[in-house]
Amino acid sequence: PYEQTDPPDVEQLGKSTWTLLHLIAATYPEEPTSKEQADLKQFVKLFGNFYPCWFCAEDFRGYVQTNEPDTTTQDKFGKWLCNAHNEVNVKLGKPKFDCDLWKKRWKDGWE
Numbered sequence: 001p002y003e004q005t006d007p008p009d010v011e012q013l014g015k016s017t018w019t020l021l022h023l024i025a026a027t028y029p030e031e032p033t034s035k036e037q038a039d040l041k042q043f044v045k046l047f048g049n050f051y052p053c054w055f056c057a058e059d060f061r062g063y064v065q066t067n068e069p070d071t072t073t074q075d076k077f078g079k080w081l082c083n084a085h086n087e088v089n090v091k092l093g094k095p096k097f098d099c100d101l102w103k104k105r106w107k108d109g110w111e
C-alpha cells in the first residue's frame with residue numbers, strides 16, 4: 001500500500017518493527033524463568049530509548065510507564081504487546097486488532 005524508500009520511512013520501519021516484536025512474543029517461553037521475565041521487560045524499556053522514530057519512541061515510553069509490560073507468560077506478553085500496538089492504531093485512526101487473536105496472526109496461523 002505504501003512505497004519502499006531508502007532510507008525506510010516511519011511506516012516501513014513500523015511494519016518491520018511490529019513484525020519483530022510480535023515474533024519475539026510468539027517465541028517467548030510459555031513459562032519463562034524469572035531472569036527471562038526481567039530481561040524481556042528490560043528489553044522493552046531499552047527499546048523505547050533507541051527506537052529510531054523519536055516521536056513514536058516518546059509516546060511508547062509514556063505507554064510503558066503507565067502500562068508496565070507483563071512478561072509473566074507468553075500469552076500475557078503477547079496481549080500486552082497487542083494492546084500497545086492498538087494504542088498506536090487508535091492514534092493513527094487504524095482499526096483495533098482483536099487481541100484474543102494475536103497468537104493466530106503471529107504464531108499458529110489462521111487454520
Ligand code: FAD
Binds near residue numbers: 012057084
Ligand atoms: P502495522 O500497524 O505496522 O501492523 C502490521 C500488521 O500487524 C498488520 O497488518 C496486522 O496484521 C497486525 N496488527 C495490527 N494491529 C495489531 C495488534 N494490535 N496486535 C497484533 N497484531 C496487529 N507511526 C506513526 O505514524 N506515529 C507513531 O507515533 C508511531 N508509533 C509507533 C510506535 C512503535 C513502537 C512502532 C513499532 C511503530 C509506530 N508507528 C507509528 C508505526 C505504525 O504503528 C505502523 O507500523 C505504520 O503506520 C505501518 O502500518 P501498517 O498499516 O503497515 O500496519
